[in-house]
Amino acid sequence: MRLTAEEAYRRFADNAFAAAFSICRDKTDADDAVHDTFIKYISKNMDYNDEEHIKAWLLRTAINRAKDFTRSFARKNSVPWEDYMDELEFAAPEDSELFEAVMKLPDKYRIVIHLFYYEEQSITEISKTLKRREGTVKSQLSRGRALLKEMLTEEWNND
Incomplete structure (x- = not known):
């Protein structure tokens, strides 16, 4: 099973963002992690068992990408998550x-x-x-x- 990129994004982007944000605690990094995740989804021509498998793969990929951002040099110069509280x-x-x-x-x-x-x-x-x-x-x-x-x-x- 495979969803189109648009359908997968529509269904699971918010979940991927929330998971990424809980790791990196930075809106911009979480957005970047989600975008990277969906680019990887598009470029990886993989078949999935069902929608839950797609969701789990997207969450895991977003979490891994968010972890990469937390280790990066640029991370040291980012805005704290508390600054986003007014936007939520x-x-x-x-x-x-x-x-x-x-x-x-x-x-x-x-x-x-x-x-x-x-x-x-x-x-x-x-x-x-x-x-x-x-x-x-x-x-x-x-x-x-x-x-x-x-x-x-x-x-x-x-x-």
Whole structure:
């Protein structure tokens, strides 16, 4: 199975952007990672099992590209993710607080939390996407939740 580039972009670009942004925390780098991902999708004449396989491949590629950007020299001169908070729209004020807390997590927890809650991937799917053992994904998810709970509890107690 293969979707046209336009159809794949229409369906999965937002997911790829969100995953890339959760890694690099920079709008421009996330956009670049998504564009690079879809260029690779177009140039790679690969057949996929189904739409979920396409989505997983696009997410994994966007995540890898975003990681490349975080290691780059230009990354040291980028604008912090906090500067984009005014541009983002949230349904409720709590969503903004939760997003900020998630973005403050270490990378290994943040991407697992993102894939599980925002992309609604199962432990098995995350394991395949990130090429990590399921036990590792479970423990990172558990530790990420604990850190989030701790951060949010502190914030609520301070209010």
